Amino acid sequence: RRLKLKLGGGDGLDVERVRAVRSVTDLPLQVDVNEWWSLDEALVALPQLAELGVEYCEQPLREGDEGGRVLKERSAVPIYVDEDCHTLAGVAACAEIAHGINIKLAKSGGIREAIRMVHAARALRLGVMVGCMIESGLGIAAGCCVAPLCDHVDLDGNLLLREDPCPGVSFVDGVQMPSDDPGLGVTARA
Template structure:
C-alpha cells in the first residue's frame, strides 16, 4: 500500500466554545491508503483534552511508514490489530483504520454499511451543535441553521436560563452537553427544569472520573444521561453501563470503526442507548460515521456542517437532517 499524510486546518463558520476551550479552526490529519488503483481516506482531528496533535500523529505514522507500505491488506480488522501491535495512539490508529475501511469498501465495490449487513433505509437524525456564546449569538446561530434537533453546549453560571431563552425561538428537540462542567447536585437539580424545556437527554455532565457522583445522578436524575468523556475505549463500555443510560462513541478516541463496531454491539448487549459523535471532522470523518447510522439510537455528525470550507465530498446532510449517501463505495469519500 502507498500511504499519504496531509495536515489540513479547517476554518469554522463561528467560534466554537465548550466549557473548557474555544477555537476558530480545527487541525486535522487526512490519511490516504492506495492499493490496486483505489484510495481510501481516513481522518483524525487534533484534540488538546486528549493531548493529540496532527504533528504527533504524523510522527507516529511516519515511524512505521515502511511497515504499513509493505503490509498485505486482507481486512480492516486484521490491519487494526497490526496497528495496535505497533503501539500507535488511538487517534493515529483511527485515521489509518478509517482509510483502510474506505479502501476495503472501494476494493469490494460496496458501501461499508452493506458489507456490515445493514441497510440505510432508516437512521437517526443528527443533532446540530450550538456552542457556548452570548445568548444573542446562540439564538442567531439557531436561526441561521433551522434544525430538528440541537445539541446545546453548556457549562456556565446560567445554564438553565440559557436553555429557557433558546426555547422561546424553536420547537426543536434539545440535547444538553455540559462537557464535565457540572456537579452531581447541579445535574439532579437541573434535570427536571430542563426536561420541562424539551430536553431529551444530558451528555457527560460530570467529570469523567466522578463515578461516585454519576451513581447518585443515575438514581435521581429524571433525564437519561449519556457518557462521552467517560467512554473512550472498549473496556469502558461495561463500567458505563452501571453509571449511564447510554454511551457516545467517538471514532478518534476509541481508534476507528473497528473498535466502534464492537462497542456498539457491547453497548446494545448491556441495554445501553448507543450514540456516535464527531470531533468537528471534515466530510472524510463524517462519511465514516454515517456508515454506522443504521446501528445507532442517536448520532452527532454535524462536524462538516460547522465548517466554513470543507475538503472532501461524500455523505451529504440536508437541512431537515436527511442523509444522502454517495454512490461511491466504502465510506464514499473523494478529496476536493
C-alpha cells in the same frame, strides 16, 4: 430535526438558556454540558431540563467523577457519556454511571470497534449515539456507517471547517447524507 445545545457556561444560566430556546421552538432538545457541572449543579438543573422536554444530557460531570452513579440513579433526564467511554473496554463501566454512550470513531479506533461498542451497549441496555469531533467529511462518512445502529446521531463536525479537505457527505435538510460513490464516498482535495 432537533437542536443540541452546548451548556456549561459557568454562570448559572444554563436552564434559562434552554428555557429561552424552548419558548421559540417545539423541536426536540438535547444538551451537552462538556464536563462543566458538579453533581450538585446537575441534580438541580436536570429536573428543570426534564420539565422543558430535554431528551438527554451528555457528559454533565467530569470524566471519572465519583458522583456518576448517584446522578444516574437520580437524574430525571437520561445521561449519555463520551469522555468516560472511548473503547469497548469502557462500555461496561459506563453502564454504572450512564443511560447511554456516545461513540466517537476518532477516539474509538474506527468502524469495527464502534460496532463492537454498539453491541456491548445494547447487551447492557444502554442507549447509543454516534458523535464526532471537528473532523473532515472522511470521519463523518465513517460515522454514517455506524449511524443506522444508533438511537441518536450527531455528525456535524465537518460543518465547522472553513474548507473540508475530504468532501463527500452532504448536509441536506438538517441531515448528513453519505455519498452514493464507492467506499466511503469521499475524495481528498488536491
